[in-house]
Amino acid sequence: MSEAGGERPFLSIGEVLDQLKVDFPDVTISKIRFLESQGLVDPERTPSGYRKFYEGDVARLRWILRQQREHFLPLKVIKDRLEREGEAALDDEMAPTPAPAPAPAAPAAAEPADAPAEEAVRTDRASSPTPRSDGQAAPGGGPDILLSGMSSATFTREELASASGCDEAALADLERYGLLVGKAVGGSSYFDEESLIVARLAAAFARHGVEARHLRMYKTAAEREAGFFQQVVLPGVKQRDPAGRRQSLEALADLVRLGEGLRGSILRQALRPYVDGA
Known part of the structure; x- marks a missing residue:
């Protein structure tokens, strides 16, 4: 984290945004502030009032955004789980990222999975059964x-x-x-x-x-x-x-x-x- 913030052990909200946008292109500073206003993240403040995000704060934000994007969970459910499980809920986000394995050759008819x-x-x-040739719905x-x-x-x-x-x-x-x-x-x-x-x-x-x-x-x-x-x-x-x-x-x-x-x-x-x- 010191690479983005020089000798500082923390990041500014703009630096956090730059990191998050790699995996969450639609995230904005307003979104981060909104999550803070809802009590899902609570960064420290400098004496002049600027936010200080540490590694745990960034991992928490990643986990929250992933729950919304991949599991469609509302913030209330996410907040309840964080309060119930604490930092244990963030284990996957805090774990070191393994080195990427060589990508296997893609099948010729592979379907892109992005948005x-x-x-x-x-x-x-x-989820929609394919109709049979006789016009009846598949069982x-x-x-x-x-x-x-x-x-x-x-x-x-x-x-x-x-x-x-x-x-x-x-x-x-x-x-x-x-x-x-x-x-x-x-x-x-x-x-x-x-x-x-x-x-x-x-x-x-x-x-x-x-x-x-x-x-x-x-x-x-x-x-x-x-x-x-x-x-x-x-x-x-x-x-x-x-x-x-x-x-x-x-x-x-x-x-x-x-x-x-x-x-x-x-x-x-x-x-x-x-x-x-x-």
Whole structure:
């Protein structure tokens, strides 16, 4: 740590930012200050009020950012774990970094794994059963397809922006067009795991020049489809008999899978003239 700060055993907030940006390109000084304001890190201060970050502080920040990015944990859960486990939670961050092993030859069809938004897209694809050639949905999945498959985590606006790669202006656009809906609690808005999925996918769309206003068509189509499914299975879902309710939920999940397969097929057909002529 003395290399970045000369003879000093600590780093300034700017020097910490430079180190963190290697692994967390989206982190900002405002984010570090926000984490401090939430009690997740407590750097010492110089007599003139400047922050002093030591090795343990930097490791703590890395661990917090990794929990948000890789496990989608809200700050409250992260803070509770730090208070419960103390420095033991940071063991992986404090351990010396092993020398990198020679990289194996990449398979010819290897898929790049970089941005979190792509991971969300791949996860969504992997969780959707492939329709069979006879038009029936592949077995498996059950009513679980109606769930996000993630935790019941909640996110503040700042946490959602950090975890999704969307800046707050982009999140505001998604809210304006009804693609994100937060829950107001005590003057603050909180977002669920589906909001994280939407925000990460929107960030991926944005890299292709697709804006929030263009994504309204997906919301409109999904709401119409949901309304139709409600007419088909809602009476069964509302019944008190557990077995009957389970059967209705399974039917709803089957309809969702069938709808996904049909949409994909129709879209491929519509794009075929352009793809074949490329």
